[in-house]
Amino acid sequence: xxxxxxxxxxxxxxxxxxxxxxxxxxxxxxxxxxxxxxxxxxxxxxxxxxxxxxxxxxxxxxxxxxxxxxxxxxxxxxxxxxxxxxxxxxxxxxxxxxxxxxxxxxxxxxxxxxxxxxxxxxxxxxxxxxxxxxxxxxxxxxxxxxxxxxxxxxxxxxxxxxxxxxxxxxxxxxxxxxxxxxxxxxxxxxxxxxxxxxxxxxxxxxxxxxxxxxxxxxxxxxxxxxxxxxxxxxxxxxxxxxxxxxxxxxxxxxxxxxxxxxxxxxxxxxxxxxxxxxxxxxxxxxxxxxxxxxxxxxxxxxxxxxxxxxxxxxxxxxxxxxxxxxxxxxxxxxxxxxxxxxxxxxxxxxxxxxxxxxxxxxxxxxxxxxxxxxxxxxxxxxxxxxxxxxxxxxxxxxxxxxxxxxxxxxxxxxxxxxxxxxxxxxxxx
Amino acid sequence: xxxxxxxxxxxxxxxxxxxxxxxxxxxxxxxxxxxxxxxxxxxxxxxxxxxxxxxxxxxxxxxxxxxxxxxxxxxxxxxxxxxxxxxxxxxxxxxxxxxxxxxxxxxxxxxxxxxxxxxxxxxxxxxxxxxxxxxxxxxxxxxxxxxxxxxxxxxxxxxxxxxxxxxxxxxxxxxxxxxxxxxxxxxxxxxxxxxxxxxxxxxxxxxxxxxxxxxxxxxxxxxxxxxxxxxxxxxxxxxxxxxxxxxxxxxxxxxxxxxxxxxxxxxxxxxxxxxxxxxxxxxxxx
Ligand SMILES: [Zn+2]
Numbered sequence: 001x002x003x004x005x006x007x008x009x010x011x012x013x014x015x016x017x018x019x020x021x022x023x024x025x026x027x028x029x030x031x032x033x034x035x036x037x038x039x040x041x042x043x044x045x046x047x048x049x050x051x052x053x054x055x056x057x058x059x060x061x062x063x064x065x066x067x068x069x070x071x072x073x074x075x076x077x078x079x080x081x082x083x084x085x086x087x088x089x090x091x092x093x094x095x096x097x098x099x100x101x102x103x104x105x106x107x108x109x110x111x112x113x114x115x116x117x118x119x120x121x122x123x124x125x126x127x128x129x130x131x132x133x134x135x136x137x138x139x140x141x142x143x144x145x146x147x148x149x150x151x152x153x154x155x156x157x158x159x160x161x162x163x164x165x166x167x168x169x170x171x172x173x174x175x176x177x178x179x180x181x182x183x184x185x186x187x188x189x190x191x192x193x194x195x196x197x198x199x200x201x202x203x204x205x206x207x208x209x210x211x212x213x214x215x216x217x218x219x220x221x222x223x224x225x226x227x228x229x230x231x232x233x234x235x236x237x238x239x240x241x242x243x244x245x246x247x248x249x250x251x252x253x254x255x256x257x258x259x260x261x262x263x264x265x266x267x268x269x270x271x272x273x274x275x276x277x278x279x280x281x282x283x284x285x286x287x288x289x290x291x292x293x294x295x296x297x298x299x300x301x302x303x304x305x306x307x308x309x310x311x312x313x314x315x316x317x318x319x320x321x322x323x324x325x326x327x328x329x330x331x332x333x334x335x336x337x338x339x340x341x342x343x344x345x346x347x348x349x350x351x352x353x354x355x356x357x358x359x360x361x362x363x364x365x366x367x368x369x370x371x372x373x374x375x376x377x378x379x380x381x382x383x384x385x386x387x388x389x390x391x392x393x394x395x396x397x398x399x400x401x402x403x404x405x406x407x408x409x410x411x412x413x414x415x416x417x418x419x420x421x422x423x424x425x426x427x428x429x
Numbered sequence: 430x431x432x433x434x435x436x437x438x439x440x441x442x443x444x445x446x447x448x449x450x451x452x453x454x455x456x457x458x459x460x461x462x463x464x465x466x467x468x469x470x471x472x473x474x475x476x477x478x479x480x481x482x483x484x485x486x487x488x489x490x491x492x493x494x495x496x497x498x499x500x501x502x503x504x505x506x507x508x509x510x511x512x513x514x515x516x517x518x519x520x521x522x523x524x525x526x527x528x529x530x531x532x533x534x535x536x537x538x539x540x541x542x543x544x545x546x547x548x549x550x551x552x553x554x555x556x557x558x559x560x561x562x563x564x565x566x567x568x569x570x571x572x573x574x575x576x577x578x579x580x581x582x583x584x585x586x587x588x589x590x591x592x593x594x595x596x597x598x599x600x601x602x603x604x605x606x607x608x609x610x611x612x613x614x615x616x617x618x619x620x621x622x623x624x625x626x627x628x629x630x631x632x633x634x635x636x637x638x639x640x641x642x643x644x645x646x647x648x649x650x651x652x653x654x655x656x657x658x659x660x661x662x663x664x665x666x667x668x669x670x671x672x673x674x675x676x677x678x679x680x681x682x683x684x685x686x687x688x689x690x691x692x693x694x695x696x697x698x699x700x701x702x703x704x705x706x707x708x709x710x711x712x713x714x715x
Contacts, residue, residue, distance in 0.1 A: 194619035200531050200553025200590050274438070274535040317510075320539060322532035324551070325509065 001025045002421075003044035005037055006384070010053035012374050015352045017051055024380040027420035031376060045428055047384050050415055054355055054374050055087040055381045056336060057362035059146065059174070060232055060256060060308035062329065063119065064399075065111065067096035072313040072399045077333065078115040080397040082424040084336030085383040085414045086309070087117055090146035090366060092176070093124040094153075100124035100135045105143050116424040120366060122149040122176060125164050129153050134160060137167045146366055147174030151232055152283075152328075154180045154212055162219050168228035174254075174365055175228040179212035179239070180284060189323045191266040191285040199269065199277070201323055204285050206236040213239045217246045220253070229253035230365070233310050235261050235284040237294030244303045254365055256308035257299055257357075259332050259339035263346075264404065265289040272404070278319050278326030279404050282310075296347045299357065306361045307340045309333055313400035330404060334397045339405065341387055341412030384416035384426065431556070432708045436523060436544035438535050440556045440594040448595065451560070452567050455697075455704040463490035465710050468521040470496040470537075471548070472528040477669065478548055478558075482525050485702035491710075494521065509533065510540050517541035523709055526550075544713045546705065552585050552642075558668050559591035561701045563599075565666070565693045566635065576602035578630040580654055581639030581676065584612035588668045589639060593620055606630055608650035627651070631660040635690070638667045638677055653678045659688055666690045 002024055008017035011034055020034035021044065038044040058081070064072040081089055091108075093099035099108060099121050112119040123140040127133045129150045137148065148168050155161045155177070168175040180188060185208035190196040192203025213231065220226035234240060234255050243255055266288055269280045280286065298304040312329025319326050332339065337358075344354045355374070363372035371379045392409050395401050416426030431443040432451070467486055471479045483493055496516065509530075516524070523544045526534040531551030538545040549555045566575055577596060583589040583605050596603050597620070604623040605613055617624045630636050638654050654665065654677040665681065665688060673682050684692055 194615065197584065197616055197619040200551060200587065202552065274532055275539045277532065320536070321510070322530050322536045322550075324530045324532075325536075 003038040003042045004047055004052070005044050006047035006052045007049045008051045009034065010051070010351070010355070010374060012352070012355075015350065017053075017351075024421040027380055027422070029376050029378055029380050047416075050384045051387055052382055052384050054359040054372075055383045055417060055419065056085050056307075056340070056358045057088045057366065057368070057372060058086045058309050058311070058333070058336065059090045059176070059230070059306065059362045059365055060151075060258070060310045061089040061091045061119070061333065062310070062312040063091040063095055064313055065095065070399065071315050074112055074115055074119065076397060076399045078117045078119075080331070080333040081117045081336070082417050083397055083414065084333045085385070085417055086333060086336050087381040087417070087419045088120070088363065088366065088368065088372065089117060090120045090122060092149055092151040093122045094129055094151060098124050098128050100127050100129070102136065102139050102143060105140065105145060109144065116419055116422070120144070120146045122146045122151070124148065125150045125155055125175075126160065131156055131160070134164065137164060141167065141171040141173060145173065147176060147228065147230070149174075149176035149178070149232075151176055151178040154178050154182060156182065158215065158219060161216060162223065165220060165223055165226055165228060169223070169225040171228075172367060173228060174230045176230045176232050177216060178232055178283075179209050179216070181208045181211045184208050184211075187324065188283040188285050188328065189281060190269060191287045193266045193288055195266045195269050206238060206287065206291070209236050209284050210238045210242070213242050217242060217251065220251060227252040231255040232308070233258050233261060233284060234295065234298070234304060235287050235291065237287075237291040240294045240298040240303055244298065244301070247303055254305040254361065255298075255303065256306050257295055257304045257343075258308060258310045259336070259343065260286060260310075260330055260404065261292070261295055262299070262343040263339065265292045268404065275320065278321055278323050279330070279402060281323055281326050281328055282312075282330050283328040299343070299347055300349060300353070306357045306365070307343070308362070309336050313398050314402045315400055319402045329402065331395065331398050331400055331402055334395050335393050335405065335410070337383060337385065337414050338391065338393070338410045338412035342410040345411055379419075380421040381419045383414050386413045386415060387411065389413040432705065433712050434544065435538045436534075436546050436709050437556050437705060438538065438545060438547045439554050440559050440591045443595055443598055445599055448563070448599070449571075451704065451708070452564050452571070454708070455564055455700050459489055459703055459707045460711070461490045462486070462707065462710055465491045465522040466494060467491055467523045467525060467706070468494050468496055468516060470498070470524055470526045472498045473549065475527055475549070478527065481698050481702055482546070482548065482706075485699050486706055488699070489703055489706055491706065494519075510536070513537045513541050517543050522713065523706070544709050546709060549587055551587065552590070553587055554591045555587040556591045557702060557705055558588050559595055560705065561694055561698045562592055562637075562666060562668065563595050564701050565690055565697050568697070573634075574599070574601055575634045576632065577604070577635045577637055578625060578633035579603070579605040579637050579639060580630065580651065582608070582613070582641060582650070583639065584610075584616045585642040586639045589637075592637070593622070604629070604633065606651065610650055627658065630658055631663065633663060636663055636665040638665055640668065640670070640672060640676055649675060654681060656680050664688050664690050666694060668694065
């Protein structure tokens, strides 16, 4: 049992940080008192003037264990997440071997049991993510998984999409969608733009995402319960508009924004030397400035519900390649909080909305709304941070370093990260 | 530095004064390069460019080893990186690489540390052709600021991209003929050049006719270039091979056509490539 005190503890009722103390008992918050020091005769940990708020929940992580440990292991992933302020993460199914059977899921759960951060697996929608034969949905959905997803690949077959949507919605879990019409996306190397034209790379059109989002919203309309729907890594302004209209109609779904789509636009690619260009390769590609602005607006008005890292480690071997051959993806966990905090600052998002998008909504999407709240009785998982300190990002915790934010300066620094009352990152003063 | 330790990968940021000294070099006698061995790695069929490099090297006294892509174990799943790393152990002094993948030559240079001459990478660049073309114009008049109009599918043309980078650095006046396609309009915007109507090319000093890249999905949006497109003063170029009757009418393809620079381009391809090989070998050893 211990008490913590800071001059800036998150107070959701006030929507602001106020001086206050809280008690942690058995890994849970047992008391919050605002405006005063901890009770007399109590020993307490002084967090000084640092901000204290809920740690992040990330619904989009690509783990590389079991067979790609040269890129990342569960342990390095967990270390990166601890430093980035992420205490719970959902891992997509495109691992090797694929998470496409109950036995594999079982193996995953066993392997991550003792990590400091909590990892929850997604299972694949189709065998080997091939989009052809459905996995054993009924059995998988009874397991403690986040939901189903073929992320990395779209579900091009509309019939499979329709039936898996019904199945997952019944279970209360998530169906996370990678919206890319691969028949027109030309390998998603770079967004089709003046930049791609100048760089001599065949660009990928926004239509590849828009067509799929619009198809899936149409199909979902005809399904009684489509609440499982979750749009991963939304990248285009037009998709934001479609989602906004759908939310207005009352359709239920959630959508996420990644740090890279939130902070970059395609023109940044030209800042990279030719051999580093593939650092910029991610699917969906980083779009135009107008798209970035639409994503910001979507975040502000709640069309986009949450942040998610889409953390996707790749070794130098897979990235020191021409664009066309290099692997898709960027890492994002180690500096997750600073990156999304930078988005908060640039979009002038309120703290209330920020914590909803970084912690509350993703937690409730993972059915953790009871345990992951900023309230008495919930898990004592919190970050101690400075929201304005500028830091230059040196990525070192992941086994991979594929990020366009290598050496970038952003605002925000996690000083400590506590999960269930245990410090997993940082030092007390 | 466009020609350097890494070879020549792009014409990007070729300073005009260096271009001038390079062109003067083309006209000077060259070092004997006996004992140097290059590897020709043409993953896309191109008899002309390959032969031109081969002959240029032989004239310098170089020897060549030809890599037959079909003979490599690429089909067996070996990556390009593995392949080139193996090849680099055979100690070539340089690679000449043509491939449909943009930036592969850059990657080969990075993977192996061996100088690479980019002989065409996807729709990205073809720097040696651009040096031949620009040398051809420089030789006619080394002081002139040319006005040049592209005629054809610029978007899918690596020759256009490489030439443009040089011509923009030289502050030449470059435009492209409107072929009605979005790609052409976007290309013009991306590179900051003008889109002109077809009759506008009569104003240009040089019309640069591009080959239709059918294998890269372009189609004939313009009817072939013909005598009626030319004004008295205009010259025209083509990097070859000309698709006769499609890129341009037969009447322009005669060797003796007074306004054609095609023959000059062909003639200059050898000395320019000799000079490039010579420079790359020199700088690799420096
Ligand atoms: Zn995805």
